């Protein structure tokens with residue numbers, strides 16, 4: 275851990291007066307003494323509210339803290355609303371690194387001496403520069419084996435992995451301290467929050483992963499009229515480099531340009547919601563970094579507009595249970611059946627079995643009923659989900675990260691849809707997707723689907739079937755032989771046992787006569803005679 279970096283962080287936090295966030299009872303006399311002596315670390319922004327100071331401090335601490343703040347802004351269960359609102363406006367602005375350096379990184383990754391080997395030209399001026407990577411445009415040779423000449427190359431910022439590692443380690447240490455000193459430390463789980471963040475952050479560093487995600491998304495939307503995903507040239511991709519077709523479109527946030535080219539805004543807004551629900555309920559694979567910088571609209575066919583999606587660094591995947599959870603809850607919600615929502619949570623084991631259903635139902639009703647004061651068309655699914663998660667967490671539900679990612683994406687999509695077309699009726703657009711999915715899960719369609727799903731397995735096993743039948747018949751025959759042999763052995767044993775009984779009977783009868791004649795003992799003689807009678811009777815009964 276770098277002492278200097280630690281000092282910078284402490285200095286930033288103090289000069290933005292964030293020690294105000296430490297509860298009074300933890301502001302010990304030695305802390306106050308230190309604070310008083312450190313005159314060069316005075317709060318330089320006393321006029322600003324503390325949430326604004328927090329945002330500015332994170333902004334000045336660089337990419338790792340900026341992205342952390344952005345992630346925290348979606349955790350309204352952990353942060354007060356004014357803090358969460360403020361953190362949503364954190365900007366990921368960083369200075370570009372030199373184009374020459376980008377060239378060297380690419381040459382090293384491709385193991386070539388000069389980019390001329392593959393590229394006709396390379397634009398040293400970056401197209402865009404973000405905290406983790408920078409994007410350059412380039413042109414391939416006319417006769418290159420790749421399908422597009424105009425390409426972009428995304429290059430990971432040099433040294434960023436080390437900076438991120440050092441910052442995340444420092445964050446973890448701070449989280450440990452916070453968990454101990456904050457009165458609400460146990461509930462806020464700062465260590466877990468940082469670990470969750472660490473995973474997302476380091477995933478973004480691997481561009482092979484992003485390339486694979488992009489290829490998957492493109493495959494899912496092959497021949498789609500709604501979404502185009504640029505082609506990735508996987509042969510040229512490396513962990514720190516990604517090469518893809520260059521796309522030309524209107525950034526989705528540029529409403530004026532969209533209107534100017536005569537885009538049908540209603541269809542565009544509806545398609546955004548449709549694409550999202552198709553990804554969730556059909557593909558179980560969704561783009562989870564839907565900020566406006568990653569979404570473009572094609573110049574072609576403005577009346578039948580098509581989106582272009584880039585940057586699949588963060589994607590979410592859902593399993594069957596997650597989808598069931600979403601569909602069942604949404605439908606119960608829109609029927610305002612809070613009891614059902616509570617029961618679903620308990621029956622499925624999402625909240626502990628001993629949860630008081632009435633309390634849970636009441637808590638959900640309290641947060642959701644005000645949402646339904648609005649007309650159905652204006653309701654935000656994202657807010658419904660957010661309120662549900664926050665309530666469920668109070669009842670000890672561990673909300674899975676993929677569901678949090680989905681809820682965040684949903685908020686983006688809804689915001690975007692309403693920005694494009696304020697009258698967008700979300701419920702009408704989304705309902706068919708939910709109902710269709712639920713319909714697919716029960717009854718005949720579910721049976722047909724299950725047969726379809728298992729068909730490849732049976733198709734694979736079918737050629738082996740005659741051999742399997744032959745083997746089964748053969749072993750049945752062998753078993754029959756073994757069974758017959760066994761019956762014979764048992765029959766022999768039974769014969770022996772059948773002879774034994776009368777013999778014992780005879781011996782007992784003779785002994786009875788002898789005992790009576792020689793010993794004159796009537797009791798023993800009668801006992802032996804009785805034994806003889808029993809043995810004869812048994813052998814008689816068996817035969």
Ligand SMILES: Nc1ncnc2c1ncn2[C@@H]1O[C@H](COP(=O)(O)OP(=O)(O)OP(=O)(O)O)[C@@H](O)[C@H]1O
Nearest residue numbers: 401402404407409426504518519520521567584585
């Ligand atoms: N295939 C492409 N064609 C044209 N421009 C592109 C392409 N890919 C990326 N860009 C440009 O580069 C910008 C940044 O790309 P991208 O979002 O992939 O990078 P990033 O480092 O993940 O950025 P951020 O974290 O801000 O999303 C885009 O907003 C877009 O302007």
